[in-house]
Amino acid sequence: MIEANFTRKFALVVLLLSMWPATAALAGARHFTFLYEAPTSAPGGVELENTITWARAIDGATRLDQIVFREELEIGITDHFQLGLYPLDWSYHNANNTDDNGFSYDGGAVELIYNLTNPVIDLAGISVYQEISGGRQHFESESKLIVQKNFGPLILDYNLTFEADWEDQGLQDRHGELQQALGVSYELSPRISVGIEFLHEFVFPYWRDEEKIRNVFVGPNVAFRRRNWFVTVTALAQATNTPDEADFKVRTIFGFGF
Amino acid sequence: MLFVVVACLLSCQLATYVPPVTPQTVVATSGRHVDVTTLREGRRLLVHRCIECHTLPPLWHYSIEDWPEIVNSMSHRASLKPAERHAIVAYILAVRSMQK
Numbered sequence: 618m619i620e621a622n623f624t625r626k627f628a629l630v631v632l633l634l635s636m637w638p639a640t641a642a643l644a645g646a647r648h649f650t651f652l653y654e655a656p657t658s659a660p661g662g663v664e665l666e667n668t669i670t671w672a673r674a675i676d677g678a679t680r681l682d683q684i685v686f687r688e689e690l691e692i693g694i695t696d697h698f699q700l701g702l703y704p705l706d707w708s709y710h711n712a713n714n715t716d717d718n719g720f721s722y723d724g725g726a727v728e729l730i731y732n733l734t735n736p737v738i739d740l741a742g743i744s745v746y747q748e749i750s751g752g753r754q755h756f757e758s759e760s761k762l763i764v765q766k767n768f769g770p771l772i773l774d775y776n777l778t779f780e781a782d783w784e785d786q787g788l789q790d791r792h793g794e795l796q797q798a799l800g801v802s803y804e805l806s807p808r809i810s811v812g813i814e815f816l817h818e819f820v821f822p823y824w825r826d827e828e829k830i831r832n833v834f835v836g837p838n839v840a841f842r843r844r845n846w847f848v849t850v851t852a853l854a855q856a857t858n859t860p861d862e863a864d865f866k867v868r869t870i871f872g873f874g875f
Numbered sequence: 876m877l878f879v880v881v882a883c884l885l886s887c888q889l890a891t892y893v894p895p896v897t898p899q900t901v902v903a904t905s906g907r908h909v910d911v912t913t914l915r916e917g918r919r920l921l922v923h924r925c926i927e928c929h930t931l932p933p934l935w936h937y938s939i940e941d942w943p944e945i946v947n948s949m950s951h952r953a954s955l956k957p958a959e960r961h962a963i964v965a966y967i968l969a970v971r972s973m974q975k
Contacts, residue, residue, distance in 0.1 A: 645927030656927050659954035693954065696923060737922040737931060738893060770930050807929045842928055845952055874952065 645691075646847035648802040648840050650868040651814050652776045655742035655765035657732045658693030666691055666872040672863035683863075684709040685723075691872075701728035703750065724752020736765040736772075757782040770804040772812075793821040802838070810840045814851050833857045834866065846873035893922055893931065894970060903972040909965040916959070917966025924953040925963075934970050942967050 645658050650668070658664070668687040673680065688705040703726035711718045728748040736742025746761035762777045778796040783789075796819070802812030813835070820830035836853035847870075854865045894900070896914040904914070925931055928949075937945060943964050950960045 646929070656923065658927060659924050661954045662927075735922050737926060767926065767930050769933075772930060804930050807932070847928070 646840065646842040647849045647870050647872065648772055648810050648812065649774060649800040649814055649838060650849050650851040650870050651816055651834075651853065652774050652798045652800040653730070653744070653746060653761060653763050654772070654774055655732060655734075655736050655744040655763050657697055657699035657730050657744065658691060660693045660695050662691075662693035662874065664691045664872050664874045665689070666870055668868065668870045670866060670868040672866040674861065674863045676860055679712065679714050681710070681712040683711075689728075697732040699730040699732075701726075701730070701748075703728070706750065706752070722752070724750060724755060726750030726757075730763075736767045741766050754786060754788065755782070755784050756788055772800075772802040772804075772810075774798075774800040774802070776800075791824055793824050795819040795821075800838075802840070808842055812838050812840075814838055814853065816853065830859060830862075831857060832859050832862050836865075845875075846871070848872075893918060893934075894973075896966070896969075899973060900966075900969045903969045904965065907965065907968070909969065913962045914966050914969055917962035917964070920955070920959050921963050921966060924955060924959075925949075928952065934967055935974050939968055939971050942971070 645654075645656060645662065645664070647666075648654060666687075666689040668685075668689065670685045670687075672683045672685075674683075675681075685708045686705070687703055690702045690704070692700045692702075694700055706723040706725060707720060708723055709720050726748055727750075728746065730744055730746045732742070732744045734741065734743045742763075742765040744763040744765075746759075746763060748757075748759040748761075750757045750759070758781045760779045764775045764777075766773045776796075776798040778794075778798070780794040780796070782792050784792070797817045799815045800812060802810045804810040814837075816832070816834040818830075818832040818834075819826075820828075820832065822828065822830070833856040834853040835856050836851060838849060838851035840847065840849040842848075850867070850869045852865065852867045855862060896911060896918055900914055901909075901911050921931070946955075946960055946964050946967070955963070
């Protein structure tokens with residue numbers, strides 16, 4: 618009885634998965650990796666996005682490498698509404714002054730994006746974004762205002778992000794961050810674009826600003842898209858001199874539609 | 876300097892101008908039997924769906940003969956149904972006919 622039930626459910630899953638490629642399409646290619654863009658995915662568009670971020674911090678003789686992996690299933694719900702599911706957020710840490718190196722599972726997240734105006738025909742394309750992520754002794758809320766304007770082959774993009782996170786036992790450690798990001802991308806052809814990304818972070822440990830932590834990152838990006846896949850890479854260097862913060866970060870997003 | 880930047884941005888903007896549907900746009904479809912609702916839907920879809928992957932090229936950049944195949948080749952990626960594909964092509968061809 619149990620076996621027959623399992624077989625029926627398995628057959629249903631296989632049937633649904635076999636129908637998926639016939640109905641789904643690419644949800645949209647990315648021109649930036651540290652910024653979100655205002656357009657949302659077409660209804661029915663489904664895409665798997667893999668984000669890998671490598672960050673290295675060097676402080677005297679201490680070196681810390683961190684590689685963060687995020688797998689996102691991006692789904693277009695309506696013409697203006699998009700859902701993103703992150704079931705697998707995991708990371709790898711390696712430091713030269715400790716033996717506590719290795720992989721860790723960091724949790725998962727859900728993201729919602731609603732598009733209000735269009736970057737081509739309106740004065741500016743505006744979208745609002747909300748992400749909720751959670752894991753073991755970790756909960757985070759991330760809200761964004763996305764503003765984008767397309768000038769022919771040129772894309773100007775601005776993100777204002779507010780982050781609040783709760784960590785450690787009993788989620789007692791509370792931190793906040795405000796970030797603004799500016800991106801410019803120029804399409805050399807429908808397949809290739811190049812640009813620059815700029816991040817400006819205001820970090821509030823324990824919701825205090827006594828340390829006046831301000832980080833600035835800047836660097837180039839390149840994006841390539843073809844048929845139902847794309848890849849975008851950004852390399853950022855820290856322009857400030859904040860200890861314990863990454864000196865550089867490289868982020869790659871590889872996405873493909875089913 | 877600011878003037879140069881603004882001038883460049885405006886020239887880029889004009890290059891991909893996606894004009895609203897007017898009575899002249901409908902007249903430009905003569906012989907193709909396209910109504911104003913279809914043309915408006917075509918414009919709406921063009922500026923929403925196509926920019927998910929790339930910026931919009933100037934509509935005059937490709938010929939009237941090329942456009943249906945260009946839209947068709949990307950319709951699956953943009954999740955376009957046949958009627959939506961038809962609406963986009965109808966709008967582009969109407970604008971291109973006006974630009975002749």
